[in-house]
Amino acid sequence: MEEKQALDAFGALSQETRLRIVRLLVAAGPEGMPAGAIGEALGGASSSRLSFHLSHLEHAGLARSRRGGRLIIYSAVYPALSSLIQFLMRDCCQGHPEVCTPAISALSSCCLSTTGENAHA
Amino acid sequence: MEEKQALDAFGALSQETRLRIVRLLVAAGPEGMPAGAIGEALGGASSSRLSFHLSHLEHAGLARSRRGGRLIIYSAVYPALSSLIQFLMRDCCQGHPEVCTPAISALSSCCLSTTGENAHA
DNA sequence: CCAATATCTCAACATTAATTGAGGCGTGGA
DNA sequence: TCCACGCCTCAATTAATGTTGAGATATTGG
Numbered sequence: 001m002e003e004k005q006a007l008d009a010f011g012a013l014s015q016e017t018r019l020r021i022v023r024l025l026v027a028a029g030p031e032g033m034p035a036g037a038i039g040e041a042l043g044g045a046s047s048s049r050l051s052f053h054l055s056h057l058e059h060a061g062l063a064r065s066r067r068g069g070r071l072i073i074y075s076a077v078y079p080a081l082s083s084l085i086q087f088l089m090r091d092c093c094q095g096h097p098e099v100c101t102p103a104i105s106a107l108s109s110c111c112l113s114t115t116g117e118n119a120h121a
Numbered sequence: 122m123e124e125k126q127a128l129d130a131f132g133a134l135s136q137e138t139r140l141r142i143v144r145l146l147v148a149a150g151p152e153g154m155p156a157g158a159i160g161e162a163l164g165g166a167s168s169s170r171l172s173f174h175l176s177h178l179e180h181a182g183l184a185r186s187r188r189g190g191r192l193i194i195y196s197a198v199y200p201a202l203s204s205l206i207q208f209l210m211r212d213c214c215q216g217h218p219e220v221c222t223p224a225i226s227a228l229s230s231c232c233l234s235t236t237g238e239n240a241h242a
Numbered sequence: 243c244c245a246a247t248a249t250c251t252c253a254a255c256a257t258t259a260a261t262t263g264a265g266g267c268g269t270g271g272a
Numbered sequence: 273t274c275c276a277c278g279c280c281t282c283a284a285t286t287a288a289t290g291t292t293g294a295g296a297t298a299t300t301g302g
Contacts, residue, residue, distance in 0.1 A: 003137070003140065003141075006140065007135060007136075007137060007140060010131050010134040010135035010140065011135035011259095013131040013135075013209070014128060014131035014132035014134075014135045015128075015259090015260080016124070016128060017260095019124065019127065019128060019131065020124075022209070023208075023209065023211065023212075026209070026210060026211075026212065026213045027211070027212035027213065027215060028215070029214070029215040029216070029217050029220070030217055030220055034278090034279095035278075035279060035280095036278065036279080046261085046262075046263085047278080047279065047280080048261085048262075048263075048264095048279090048280075048281080048282095049260080049261065049262080050279085051279060051280050051281080052260080052261085052280090052281095053260090054279095054280095055280080055281095067268090067269090069269070069270075069278095070268075070269045070270065070277065070278055070279085071269095071278070071279090072278080072279060072280090078213075078220040078221060078223070078224070079223065081209065081210065081221075081224060082221075082223040082224035082227045083227070085206055085224050085227060085228055086224075086227035086228060086230075087144075088134070088143070088144065088147070088202065089147060089202065089228055090144065090147075090148070091144075091147065091148035092147045092148065092199075093150070094148060094149070094150040095150070096150050096151055099150070099151055099199040100147075100199060100202075100203075100228070102199065102200060102203040103199070103202060103203035103206050103207075103228055104225060104228050104229055106203045106204070106206060106207035107206055107207060107210055107221070107224055107225050107228060108225055109207075132289095136289085136290080138290090155248085155249095156248075156249060156250095157247095157248065157249080167291085167292075167293085168248085168249065168250085169249090169250075169251080169252095169291085169292070169293075169294095170290080170291065170292080171249090172249060172250050172251080173250090173251095173290080173291085174290090175249095175250095176250080176251095188298090188299090190248095190299070190300075191247065191248055191249085191298075191299045191300060192248070192249090192299095193248075193249060193250090
């Protein structure tokens with residue numbers, strides 16, 4: 001991942017509505033969810049505002065859209081999130097792995113839990 | 122981590138100079154580096170601009186400073202980065218661990234390399 | 243104490259981003 | 273075909289953010 005992409009991604013994530021959308025989509029899984037459902041989940045977000053932020057996220061590479069009938073379904077772009085994390089933490093150790101392994105275990109606690117009950121620290 | 126903190130952190134990371142500073146500090150390790158060295162590493166960044174961005178990062182919780190003689194030494198706050206990653210990816214799987222495990226291995230490739238030669242994908 | 247170095251603070255200006263409301267386009271059912 | 277629904281686009285307004293330059297503060301050595 002290049003710096004420009006990372007800046008776009010972090011810029012996209014630095015806005016309340018967009019951060020909520022991304023986290024919603026991350027939790028929604030690869031299936032994604034329609035724009036209307038996103039708006040409903042967020043509460044009070046006008047159609048145009050939602051649309052603005054969704055297209056912003058799509059342009060930043062963090063979300064993608066597909067049409068399903070008259071609905072437009074958005075989903076998270078997981079590889080972009082992985083790349084972003086890697087970009088941020090690149091060269092993080094310099095001989096001190098203990099400083100960044102917490103990040104790994106934090107992430108692992110979400111995906112590797114066997115019960116489906118994720119760690120919310 | 123709460124949403125407000127995450128927004129501040131992402132906002133801090135969404136600016137070119139600040140993103141470079143954070144990555145520099147991440148790579149610098151827990152020792153950190155003095156403000157002057159950061160400015161030099163970045164090239165063309167005026168004193169006041171650098172100071173503005175450093176204090177912005179500190180306020181966002183991503184960097185901390187300590188005085189060492191007449192130098193002020195900045196370092197990355199690794200736990201904040203871990204929390205941020207976890208906050209973003211929370212509930213990421215929903216039965217599809219394969220979508221987020223790449224993020225884990227991306228991060229692991231940095232910290233677990235035995236040679237000290239990190240993965241630059 | 244004085245000078246030099248390193249860094250911070252402040253205020254004005256320039257730039258960029260977010261919200262709102264009106265209106266348009268594509269889709270599916272009557 | 274026509275209407276209703278879901279969502280997008282555009283332009284204007286308002287708000288937030290970054291840059292610059294001048295000056296202030298803290299530390300060390302002479």
